Amino acid sequence: MTNITSVELNYLVFRYLQESGFTHSAFALGYEAGINKCPIDGNLVPPGALITFVQKGLQYLEMEANLTCQSETDMDEDFSFLQPLDLITKDVYALQQMIKDKKKSQQKDMDKEFDREHDEGELKHVREREKHDREKEREKDKERTEKDKEKRKQHEDHTLREMVTDQEDKVDVIKHEENGISGGSEPMDISTASTSRACEIPSSDVIILEGHTSEVCACAWSPAGSLLASGSGDSTARIWTIAEGASRSSLQNGPSNVLVLKHVKGKTNEKSKDVTTLDWNGDGTLLATGSYDGQARIWSSNGELKSILSKHKGPVFSLKWNKKGDYILTGSCDKTAIVWDVKAEECKQHFEFHSGPTLDVDWRNNVSFATSSTDSTIYVCKVGEKLPIKTFSGHQGEVNCVKWDPTGSLLASCSDDITAKIWSINQDKYVHNLRDHAKEIYTIRWSPTGPGTNNPNQQLLLASASFDSTVKLWDVELGRLICSLNGHRDPVYSVAFSPNGEYLASGSLDRSLHIWSLKEGKIAKTYTGNGGIFEVCWNKEGDKIAACFADNTVCVLDFRM
Structure with missing residues (x-):
């Protein structure tokens, strides 16, 4: 061996x-x-x-x-x-x-x-606000210079008024015809350098709702009537009763006129408890809220918590009811979208296609919807389908907002790439590429006009709001700019059309809410608060406008022309 x-x-x-x-x-x-x-x-x-x-x-x-x-x-x-x-x-x-x-x-x-x-994945609008706050600091010297110029030119007031009058005369080119607004051969810049004090909404027509202890970032009127919901960084949503003819004194901190929807027990200063988004169902009986804690909640109109929907692993950025009211759609920082079965109180389907946070969602009909993301991509998905039924690629930056037109045939999107685009479900490439803004476009809205609306004889329009401080109106059939509304001095975060399609409200970080007459192409009413405005919305009747502010308040403006 x-x-x-x-x-x-x-x-x-x-x-x-x-x-x-x-x-x-x-x-x-x-x-x-x-x-x-x-x-x-x-x-x-x-x-x-x-x-x-x-x-x-x-x-x-x-x-x-x-x-x-x-x-x-x-x-x-x-x-x-x-x-x-x-x-x-x-x-x-x-x-x-x-x-x-x-x-x-x-x-x-x-x-x-x-x-x-996830801490770094701050809410989109908060993140952009901070970015542009820094930009504002860099521009302070420039603003001071402009103010000095204004002082030196005070003796030219008479000439300035003549120039503004002449500018307003030019607006007559934009005619409110039977089929809506039609632009002239060239788009108009509608300037409001010397807005008349007669346009200012008197304090007697403004109700200031106090009670939130942090900035108010979302608000929405109930489609059923006099209820207004607001969501704040203080971990609460609130439902305010705004009765016809209500006075300021009867509403301020009145316990019988507000319901506080607490999203956490006890006091908290944690940023993760922000109420980021909210939406009423079609008949105004239920309110859904999305929170930075990744949960969606459903509340009755009398403030009762009906259910908590938990599956997301990051903040909920957007939330929408479908028209039928049986599904809720949520988009989250965790890169996913979820369709929830409201009756069963559970996830119906989890959509995991994006490679970046999902910033916005919008229903096309009761079963299909669009999602947008920081990954520059838009997906159109359908309940029951495992893969997207359509993919829209063309943006070169974060897609901040997507909105279907009233008929569900056209989809509008806006992006940090300084463009808005209009897409058709019937083709892969965008139908129109809207490129007249100078900075990032934060949000877009379709007018409640044209086919499929209560105003079928008026032209369908698209409004876009940008960090360049302007709001622009677009002819969606031709894909061209109709006019630019240049009344704000800071980024515009929200726009909303009146129910009859004749007015447009815009809210900005400059603390101003402007109500534009689309027929005349100028500011009809204006209001200045004590903080930046993050969202504006009209009630169903079109006689009240709500705006939520960074100074922890919600304001309700009486609007009757």
Whole structure:
């Protein structure tokens, strides 16, 4: 029988393990041939230690064999937790415990990283607000210079008034014909450099709703009547009763006129509890809210919490009821959209197509919808379909907003790439590329006019609001600019058409709410509050406008021409 030395024995075990694919074991057992040096620390290995090497190698071999039921990737991940020295100094059970402990530690690090990413994924409008606040700081010197120029030109007031009058005369080119607004050969810049004080809404026609303890970022009128909902960073939504002829004194902090919908128990200053979005169902009986905690909630009109919808892993950025009222659609920072079955109070379908946070969602009809994302892509999806039924690619920046026209045949989108686009469900490329803004376009709205609306004899329009401080009106049939409304001084975050399509309200960071007469092409009414405006909305009757402000208030303006 041939004798074998301890060095040869160890080398044979080493080669066997290595050629069998167990490279970690081989590395632990191997040492420089013929020199009895451990490759781990370089020290001489006494012959009596060879059996320890073999035992450790066999134990580790057994451990590897027990892991063969896992995927190859999982095995690699398990082995990566161990150092060669561990293989020599610890038995297999200690090694297994080390793997478990290090996996737990790794998972904690991953959870922390996930939380960090979501903290960085601030709400889109908050993120943009901060960006443009910084921009405003850089432009302060320029503004001071402009103010100085205004002072030096005060003696030219008479000439300025004549210029404004002449400008308003030019607006007559935009005629309110039987079929709506039709532009002249060139788009108009509608300037309001010296808006008449007669346009200012008197304080007697303004109700200031106080009670929120943080900025109010969302508001919506109930389609059923006098209820107004608001959502705030204070972790609450509120339902205000705005009765006809209500006075300021009867509404301010009146407990009988407001319902507080608390999204967390007790007091909290956590940013993750912001109420980010809200929407009423079609008959005004239920209010849905989305929160930065990733949950959607359904409330009755009397403030009762009906259900909590939990599946998102990040803040909910957008939320919409379908017309039928059986589904709610949500879009989240976690890159997904979810359709919820309201009656069953559960997820109907989870859509995971985007590679970046989902910024906006909008129903096309009761079962299909569009989603937009920071990944520059728009998907059209349908309940029951596993893949998108349409993909729109063409934007070069984050797509902030998507809106279907009243008939569901055209989709409008706007982006940080400074364009708005109009898409047709019947073709892949955009129908029109609207490029007249100078900065990012934050939001868009279709007019309630044209086919499929209560105003079928008026022309269908698209309004876009931008960080360039302007609102622009577009002819969607021709894809051209009709006019630019240049009354704001800071980014415009919200626009809303009146129910009859004759007026447009716009709210800006300059604290001003302008109500534009589309027939005359100029400001009909204006109101200035004490903070930036994040959203404006009309009631169903068209005689009241609500605006939510950064100074924690909601204002209701009486609008009767």
